[in-house]
Amino acid sequence: MALPSKPEIAAGLVGALMLAKLDRGGIGLFDDTVSGFWKSFFAAVLLAPFSALLLWVVHYSRAPEGTDLGAIAVIELVGYAGAWLVWPVAAFELTRLAGVQDRCRRYIVACNWSEVWIMALQLPVAVIFASGALGDDGKALIYMVMLMAILSYRFVIARDVLEIPPVAAAGFAFADLMVAVIWQLLVDAPIQPYLAASGAGA
Template sequence: MPGLSAPGVSLETQIVAGLRAASLLARGREEGLRFALLSMEGAARSFWAGVFCLLPFLLVRALGTGAFLSGTLPIELIGYVLGWVVFPLASLSLAEASGRGPLWPLFVAAWNWTNLVQYGALLAATLLGGLLPPGFGGSLILAAFGYALWMEWFVAKSALRISGIRAALFVLLDMAIGLFIASVVTRLSAG
């Protein structure tokens, strides 16, 4: 879809392109990057993926922690929003330090859209895991989490055109931020 990064492309067109990017990248196909937009507008619009991921997030949290029943939903939502904002901002510094700053909008757009697949995989594993014996269910959730990590590594490596080791630094940064936010949410929820 040439010209997707041009100003004035409709949001609907960019959402469809983002979904196509996610589908291809989820299968390890770098050509999905053609559908993620190399522009600040494309990166900004890719945050619509966060809106689409909200329902799977809420379902996973409710099934795992009972967030709907415990009254911690507002805190969970704040953590959710922070997860979508803090990592992209922190990754900009890492991308610039790697000499890949100009490719950062492409990375963020691809990262955002592939989150749809990651949340879908985690939701499916959580739902199926609840039907299976505990050992199998836990293994299924662990496999979905491993797949999500691989996908983020693949997106960082492909979009930023960096080595696998450097891509792993982006994954580690995201994990560290996610664990920090989760610990804060847990402390506030217990509080």
């Protein structure tokens, strides 16, 4: 896979940011050629260190001594790579059923670059949570606001990029969330024995 140039990365990020601002002009910045489609997965490379930091802050920074973090890291790495593939595969079938498969490539390009801005929202929230500055009620409120913001963003991407009615776009956004949740449960399953063995899963 050819790596995207800096202008190509910038175009993808600006396009995704414009959609977040409800500016449909951002769609024109996405490279939805076959090459552009594969290049958009470079967002996974850009986000890898931040995703690792997010996992550390949220899950493993206070893991008990003796936790096999090496084995967990391998599982998380495989899960991270798979997470970038599972939704495109599901979306390919969903767009086929919706009769908009010709726009699927452009949609995945938009989704991939949008992950950068979603991480820009998630990471500071995770740091605030880890700081202990908020109580459970405060955390629950902020988490719900963040979740709704992400769902709204994915709704806008589906509606504007796929050019589908709002109800269908909401279905895509919800399906996106459900696929992510199910995938995370599948990734967490082989990790739990390592946490339980060290007492972290108790």
